[in-house]
Amino acid sequence: MPASFEDLTKRRIVPVIVIDDANDAVPLAEALLEGGIDIIEITFRTAAAADAITNIAKALPTMLLGAGTVVTEENATRAIDAGVSFGLAPGLNPATIARFQKAGIPFVPGIATPSEVEQGLSLGCKLQKFFPAGDMGGPTFLKALAGPYASFGVKFCPTGGVSLGNMNDYLALPIVAFIGGSWLATKQQIADKDWTTISRQARDALAAAA
Structure with a gap:
């Protein structure tokens, strides 16, 4: 189910996941x-991304499920077909934004300059990475x-170097909606199936943010 702007901005921490x-x-x-974290970003950095998204969407429909590193229209189509709630990218690609907008699914493009x-604002994206x-x-x-x-209602999701x-x-800034963090579940922890550590890291992050 597509997320809303309000759904996303209510969350403060989004795990950024690379899954093999x-x-x-x-x-x-x-x-x-x-x-305690009910939102996740599965990045399209591996061949397993689309199937991983589909598996979560089917098993845990209440999870806010994002597709990250969506840098092509093909990625966008695969993510949408897999059942994502929202999409994100490291850069700003109008074609990718349009593909998500056509599907009625929020998209968070990446920005690094004014x-x-x-x-992004001109394309209707008030939430930007x-x-x-x-x-x-x-x-x-x-x-x-x-x-x-800030007066235009834009909010940012800082990712990359966030710990x-x-x-x-970052979270102390009113213009920041949430942060993206890869430390919450590392590739090695996932490969080792160290679910206990991942749960603890999620709890620690939420406690620190509170």
């Missing part, structure tokens, strides 16, 4: 739910963007 085996998708999502913020956040100036840069753009140690520097 689609059979791990459901137990991974269950581990995050056990830790010009890209304005292009700030990537790579750490390398592009982090919270200081986002504070600067808030000056000219348990610095996430609250």
Whole structure:
């Protein structure tokens, strides 16, 4: 089921997941739910992404399910067909945005400059991914963007270089909707099926954000 802008902005932390085996998708999502996180981004960085999304969508329909690294129209079509609630990308591609809009599913394009913020707004995207956040100036840069753009209702999702140690520097900014973090479930932890650790990391992150 498609997410809404309000659904997404109510969440503060989104796990960014790279998964190699689609059979791990459901137990991974269950581990995050056990830790209190009901939203996930499965990145299209591996061949297992689409099947992983389908498996979660079928088994856990209440999970807000995002497809990340959606950089082509083909990725977009596969993500939509798999049953995602929303999509994200590291960059801003009008064709990809249009594909999601046609399907009635929110899309979060990536931005790194004021010009890209304005292009995203012109295409109807008020939720934008700030990537790579750490390398592009982090919270200081986002504070600067808030000056000219906060009044337009834009919100940002910083991803890239965000960690348990610095996430609250981002979350303290009113212009930040949520942060994306890959540390919540690493590739190695997923491969090792270390669901207990992933649940604990989710709980720790939520406690720190609170």
